Amino acid sequence: MTLDMIDRRGLVLLGCGKMGSAMLEGWLDKGIRPAAVTVIDPYPSRRLEELAGEGLRLNAGLPDNPAICILAVKPQMMGDALPQVGDVARGDTIVLSIAAGTSIGYFERMLGDHVRIVRAMPNTPAAVGRGITAITGNKRVEDTDLDLAEELLQAVGQVVRIEDEAQMDAITGVSGSGPAYVFHLIETLAAAGEAEGLAPELALQLARATVAGAGALAEAAEESPAQLRENVTSKGGTTAAALQILMDEGTGLPPLMLRAVKAATDRSRELGE
Numbered sequence: 001m002t003l004d005m006i007d008r009r010g011l012v013l014l015g016c017g018k019m020g021s022a023m024l025e026g027w028l029d030k031g032i033r034p035a036a037v038t039v040i041d042p043y044p045s046r047r048l049e050e051l052a053g054e055g056l057r058l059n060a061g062l063p064d065n066p067a068i069c070i071l072a073v074k075p076q077m078m079g080d081a082l083p084q085v086g087d088v089a090r091g092d093t094i095v096l097s098i099a100a101g102t103s104i105g106y107f108e109r110m111l112g113d114h115v116r117i118v119r120a121m122p123n124t125p126a127a128v129g130r131g132i133t134a135i136t137g138n139k140r141v142e143d144t145d146l147d148l149a150e151e152l153l154q155a156v157g158q159v160v161r162i163e164d165e166a167q168m169d170a171i172t173g174v175s176g177s178g179p180a181y182v183f184h185l186i187e188t189l190a191a192a193g194e195a196e197g198l199a200p201e202l203a204l205q206l207a208r209a210t211v212a213g214a215g216a217l218a219e220a221a222e223e224s225p226a227q228l229r230e231n232v233t234s235k236g237g238t239t240a241a242a243l244q245i246l247m248d249e250g251t252g253l254p255p256l257m258l259r260a261v262k263a264a265t266d267r268s269r270e271l272g273e
């Protein structure tokens with residue numbers, strides 16, 4: 001129903017890079033027609049040009065009062081890019097920003113505090129419909145607006161609603177940036193396999209399938225991640241030998257992950273200053 005309404009009134013996407021294009025593919029998959037989408041991006045990808053051949057409006061004028069306008073440019077580019085969609089502030093279009101660190105207050109100052117603003121933090125597994133996005137809105141946003149944003153974002157994965165915008169920084173540090181930590185885990189697990197004598201392609205295949213399989217099991221199983229870890233760990237066996245290093249309170253993953261997530265969270269706060 002909601003996606004029908006978006007399809008009818010139109011969706012504007014400002015910035016269609018890694019995150020914008022990941023979400024766009026999900027929306028097209030869910031049945032939003034290319035003709036309902038307007039993309040503004042100075043250097044469109046080949047894929048966007050292909051979609052323009054199917055009716056997507058590329059760097060064209062804005063539709064009259066679109067249902068939603070998604071802001072997906074880098075935080076540092078937002079000030080330059082935003083005037084291109086300033087007209088959406090005249091209607092009742094929902095403005096949904098996915099920019100890290102950039103506060104609702106910033107958009108209220110730039111567009112006016114009468115505008116319905118939703119701030120969201122998605123992640124790139126959205127490209128395969130397995131993202132998770134946190135959302136929150138300003139005072140102008142009504143429940144039905146959040147329902148619309150939620151339905152749109154559910155097209156690319158799970159959605160959680162939060163009350164306190166300040167939590168967005170930590171959410172960015174955990175799930176927004178988190179896929180990169182997991183990809184780095186794959187890289188380092190494969191490199192460690194190579195160091196133990198495995199061929200590079202085999203090491204990468206093992207590491208990739210192990211992380212993907214463990215992730216799927218963690219999501220599907222009723223047991224906690226701690227229990228699933230214990231299920232792998234035989235007393236006096238190989239996993240216990242590795243976990244002694246990985247779980248070391250002083251030098252293992254716990255202090256390292258604390259520092260990494262804190263660095264991302266702090267950077268999100270800085271971007272908002």
Ligand SMILES: NC(=O)c1ccc[n+]([C@@H]2O[C@H](COP(=O)([O-])OP(=O)(O)OC[C@H]3O[C@@H](n4cnc5c(N)ncnc54)[C@H](OP(=O)(O)O)[C@@H]3O)[C@@H](O)[C@H]2O)c1
Pocket residue numbers: 014015016017018019020040041042043072073074075077080081084098099100101121122123124176177
């Ligand atoms: N990537 C992620 O995992 C992720 C996750 C959550 C949130 N985010 C947020 O999503 C936003 C986009 O990140 P991204 O990783 O997708 O970056 P990106 O790949 O650089 O995408 C941004 C896009 O905006 C375009 N752009 C630059 N200036 C513009 C302008 N004036 N008007 C319209 N478009 C313009 C860029 O074009 P050029 O490349 O030609 O400059 C690029 O295609 C950021 O605010 C980021 O904080 C990203």
